[in-house]
Amino acid sequence: MTIEVGIIAPTAPVEIQPDAGKPGRGRGTLPISLVTIAVIIAAWSLASVYGVVSPLFLPSPLIVLKAIYNVAVNGFVDSTLAQHTFASLLRIFAALAASIVIGIPAGLAIGTSRIGKGILDPIVEFLRPLPPLAYLPLIIIWIGIGEASKITVISLAMLPPIILSTAAGVKSAPADFVNAARSFGASRLQVLLYVILPSAIPSILTGTRIALGAGWSTLVAAELVAASRGLGFMIQSAAQFLVTDIVIAGIIVIAAIAFLLEILARLLERWFVPWAAHR
Amino acid sequence: MSVLSLQSVSLAFPVDRDISQTRLVLDGITLHLASDEFIAVIGRSGSGKTSLLNLAAGFLKPTSGRVSVDGVDIAGPGADRAVVFQDDALYxxxxxxxxxxxxxxxxxxxxxxxxxxxxxxxxxxxxxxxxxxxxxxxxxxxxxxxxxxxxxxxxPRFLLLDEPLGALDALTRARLQQFLLKVWSDSKTGALLITHSIEEAMLLATRVVVLAPNPGRIVADIPASFGRQLLSGKSLQEIKDSPEYRRLHDGLTGLIHADAQEDAA
Structure with a gap:
């Protein structure tokens, strides 16, 4: 008896490890990724130190860091880094608000109504594959080079993922959920508001996350063309004067913000729809 | 007292996408459920049990025949006929x-x-x-x-139970059967239970209805009193040992089994 217990005991804890049975999850890839980043930065440093590439084209990481500090404190082309970033974020969130207000009802219409689908499908399918920069000039002709045109272009880029994910979420609402509500006497509107819409929220949030990504890249491109403030504008101005360190600094800030937005979106998903993981 | 009625109800589904070809799922079903009754519907898979419930609930419209409550045709699902689903369908x-x-x-x-x-x-x-x-x-x-x-x-005036205990383990299931029986007798609603289990049907229902497949049709409609015996305090074992319980159990098993042989032939 005692011998058996002695044999079983050490193996038992292994089985209750939470990540057991999920290959690749138990041991994360984070250390490997961190090493990769370190190697890239080291190679970049060495290339700068030994003058493999002219500093005019590739300033060292240290100079880029100094450039970030400089722009943050002293600013570049009349605005500090915070002001550029704020200008960009304001546009993205204004566009996000607009595309949510338009996109979710549109997605509901596509997902629930034959007429809605008939009307909206061709519009969404026309818009979806277009690169936003292709219609940016037209938008500028129509509504000028102010904030409105940039927000419009970003919204147009964000709309298709939000509309399509809403429509997909609506269609994925379990039939039993809808039938249950109907058997308790729910009207069509009540079914839509209390059953179909909540069922679709995980999908809508995923669509919003994708839209944020699409919007962010469109934003930077839109600012390259026409703006007097913003991260894209900062990069474009720096490039014209061949201030490469600020160009690279801007790229790093843009990447960092995109990364943070992604994390924020995932946190929102976990916070808003904790039940999605338990379906 | 209310009555939920299916009168000569038939239901046909299109075969795949070809609308011209249909398969008869239920044929000539006539069933009246009064609000003091507990009807259990048993039958093998494919006998149209769930379709029968969906018709009563109003989720499906009959191809022919009438579904009515107190003589008024139902227009669709309604709060007078609340459904309990196999996969709970809780939000x-x-x-x-x-x-x-x-x-x-x-x-x-x-x-x-x-x-x-x-x-x-x-x-x-x-x-x-x-x-x-x-x-x-x-x-x-x-x-x-x-x-x-x-x-x-x-x-509701009627509870429509679509195999609500089907996915539970045996012990929980036995407990919930007694519970369901008590809820039904307290609530004064008519109950229509779809189930795979002959025993469950016999212990709960005041009437056991047997469906045979291809197309789904009623082959037996037998009164049962074991639920009332349970409610009046008789023990489960006592009931199961009684000759009338065993006779009905054998009879129902035979009905479903005979049908299976006919199917295989």
Missing amino acids: PWLNARDNVAFPLKLRGIAKGERRLRADDLLAKVGLDNAGAKNIWELSGGMRQRVGIARALASD
Whole structure:
């Protein structure tokens, strides 16, 4: 008896490890990724130190860091880094608000109504594959080079993922959920508001996350063309004067913000729809 | 007293996408459920049991025949016929209490009152302290009890039970059968139970209806009194040992089995 217990005991804890049975999850890839980043930065440093590439084209990481500090404190082309970033974020969130207000009802219409689908499908399918920069000039002709045109272009880029994910979420609402509500006497509107819409929220949030990504890249491109403030504008101005360190600094800030937005979106998903993981 | 009636009801589904070809799922079903009755419908897979319930609920429209409550044809699903689903169909974004209160919300009852009545119903199904719990924190048996409480919240005249105990383990299932019996006798609603289990049908129902497949049709409609015996305090073992229980069990098994042989031939 005692011998058996002695044999079983050490193996038992292994089985209750939470990540057991999920290959690749138990041991994360984070250390490997961190090493990769370190190697890239080291190679970049060495290339700068030994003058493999002219500093005019590739300033060292240290100079880029100094450039970030400089722009943050002293600013570049009349605005500090915070002001550029704020200008960009304001546009993205204004566009996000607009595309949510338009996109979710549109997605509901596509997902629930034959007429809605008939009307909206061709519009969404026309818009979806277009690169936003292709219609940016037209938008500028129509509504000028102010904030409105940039927000419009970003919204147009964000709309298709939000509309399509809403429509997909609506269609994925379990039939039993809808039938249950109907058997308790729910009207069509009540079914839509209390059953179909909540069922679709995980999908809508995923669509919003994708839209944020699409919007962010469109934003930077839109600012390259026409703006007097913003991260894209900062990069474009720096490039014209061949201030490469600020160009690279801007790229790093843009990447960092995109990364943070992604994390924020995932946190929102976990916070808003904790039940999605338990379906 | 109310009566839910299916009169010479037939149901045909299109075969795949070809609309011109149809398969008869139910043929000439006539069944009357009074609001003091408990009808259990048994039959093998493919005999159209669930379709029968979906017709009664109004989720499906009959190809021919009438579905009516007290002589008035039903226009679709309605609060007088509340459904309990096999996969509970509880809303995961609502906690247990709000799920139970959902039918009350649909009727525009104020929040405070909804809460009181939902807690009342949860107590009735033995889940006094589970109101604030998330659905995914509840066991399968608890979820079905929430589902039953939710159906009762809509004050139905008929409870339509679509194999609600089918996915539960044997022990929980046996407990919930007694529970269901008590809920039914307390609530004065008619019950239509779809089940795979002959034993479950016999222990709960006042009438056991047997469906045969291809196409689904009623081959037997037999009164049973074992549920009432259970309610009056007779023990389960005593009932199961009685000759009349065994006779009916053999009879029903034979009916379903004979049908299976005919199918194989």
